[in-house]
Amino acid sequence: MRIRAAVLHSSPIAKPYAETRPLRIETIELDPPGRDEVLVKIAAAGLCHSDLSVINGDRLRQNPMVLGHEASAVVVETGPGVTDLAPGDHVVMSFLPTCGTCPSCMEGRAQLCGPGQAANGAGLLISGERRLHCDDGTDAYHHCGVSAFAEYAVISRRSIVKIDPEVPLVDAALFGCAVMTxxxxxxxxxxxxxxxxxxxxxxxxxxxxxxxxxxxxxxxxxxxxxxxxxxxxxxxxxxxxxxxxxxxxxxxxxxxxxxxxxxxxxxxxxxxxxxxxxxxxxxxxxxxxxxxxxxxxxxxxxxxxxxxxxxxxxxxxxxMGSCVPPRDIPRYIALYKRGRLPVHKLLSGTGPLEEINAALDKLDRGEVVRHVITF
The missing domain is CATH 3.40.50.720 (NAD(P)-binding Rossmann-like Domain)
Structure with a gap:
């Protein structure tokens, strides 16, 4: 399917980003979900310094890449092998997929998952695949297995946590990185x-x-x-x-x-x-x-x-806050619902994908806590 996405083609990029426009809004191709993968419609994606660090060269990654790792979404389609999610489910993404079988995962330290870290470092889904393709024929890399600065994403089931649909999706996005960490x-x-x-x-x-x-x-x-x-x-x-x-x-x-x-x-x-x-x-x-x-x-x-x-x-x-995402994100959301984690107060503002470069300037200057891109 054809989707709009913010694509980084090279880094580091000079400031101000509103002028140099490191993230280009392009129409690219997204493959359908493979085994143990899920197609989601992105609802909200937060801008984080981890995204900024890829653009400014502090943490170099492969290009072209679709950035964005802190997000909430709605399930559109499930691939083969996914039996516990259905279209319409509300979800939050974790920026590290977990295999569930490596020594770290087996001892309850999912944040240190070896295969997940390797996949993130290579810009791949944990399956080893890439589902994003630019119009010039090149494959685009995934950021932290999420690539949320886009209308839709294909994500490993191992990167997804189902949440209460009563939670506003803009607030929910923050649980994927800021709150979890x-x-x-x-x-x-x-x-x-x-x-x-x-x-x-x-x-x-x-x-x-x-x-x-x-x-x-x-x-x-x-x-x-x-x-x-x-x-x-x-x-x-x-x-x-x-x-x-x-x-x-x-x-x-x-x-x-x-x-x-x-x-x-x-x-x-x-x-x-x-x-x-x-x-x-x-x-x-x-x-x-x-x-x-x-x-x-x-x-x-x-x-x-x-x-x-x-x-x-x-x-x-x-x-990742030493978290096991399927265990901890629901716990933190429960605290949020009881008023003990008012994370909505961290929202500095929202805006469309087209304004993402100007929003990066605000983040770089320390003018915002969390700016969220909405779709």
Whole structure:
């Protein structure tokens, strides 16, 4: 079938994106679903820094590629072997397909699925296939097995979670990345307990989701840190107890004073080495410093290892919020429905596919938390 899609043909691309237009809106060919695959009509797709990092060259990928990995959709058609979904079902996509049989999947760490990571790295569906084709005869690559910046997508059943149809699809899209990663880092990776203190550095969609997750987990003190005062104000509205500008030269001392020596859990979501080093410095003795921010692969951090021993520090990485998507996305949606995860407050705006390049500029400048493309 013929579909409209935003196609990236080369990277890195210079800014401003509204002028250079790295994502071209084209009509391309989409194959029908193969075995264990599903054809979906995309309803909403969020713009994330993981998309931006492919465009700006921080994380180079194969081209041409249809980007977009955080999305909600409605099932149109199921391929052979798919028996638990039907046309009309509402779904959220996970940006990592899981095979279910590799050692990581078998031990309940689906976020580390080897075949899924390999497929994503190669720009393929987990079946090894590509279902997207440009008019010049070249096959287009899939982004994270989703490629949601398009009217329709063919996706592995292993990348799909069925959701309650009462959930607005614009809100639902955020659960595929921002909420899953942000909340998951709090409850799965850090295992925050009621009464503990949490700091979040970097208040994009993922970071603010961590703020919401910390509040839902019962954290007694939630510290929000960012370069943007507007985002700090939003964090306060969401329930953060303390906010600090990351540019404050005395920020470490101020956070330690406000938290009586540092936080139990410091979570870095900015995707930068300085932000991680700040997170480490404000972590208390015996505390945990975690990161789910995807920094440039060439970035390096410098930490005094003696603290790891003398203060029994813990450093953790968190990919996909250490989530098992079919288990965790329904849990987080249940919290949303009860008002405990008001993720709709993270929406900065919506717009059509044709405005995606201008929206990328806003994301790059830090002017939005989550802008969502709607179809």
């Amino acid at each position: 942000g909340v998951g880092t709090v409850v799965n990776t850090c295992q925050v307990k009621p009464g503990q203190s949490v700091a979040v550095i970097g208040l994009g969609g993922v970071g603010l989701s961590s703020v919401l997750g910390a509040i839902a987990a019962g954290a007694d003190q939630v510290v929000a840190i960012d370069l943007s005062q507007a985002k700090l104000d939003l964090a306060r509205e969401l329930g953060a107890t303390d906010t600090f500008l990351a540019s404050d030269p005395d920020i470490v001392d101020k956070v330690k004073e406000a938290t009586k020596g540092g936080v139990d859990h410091a979570i870095e979501m900015a995707g930068s080495a300085p932000a991680f080093e700040l997170a480490y410095k404000i972590t208390r003795r015996g505390g945990t410093t975690a990161t789910a921010g995807l920094a440039n692969p060439n970035a390096r951090i410098s930490l005094p290892p003696v603290h790891l021993v003398g203060e029994e520090r813990t450093i953790k990485g968190s990919y």
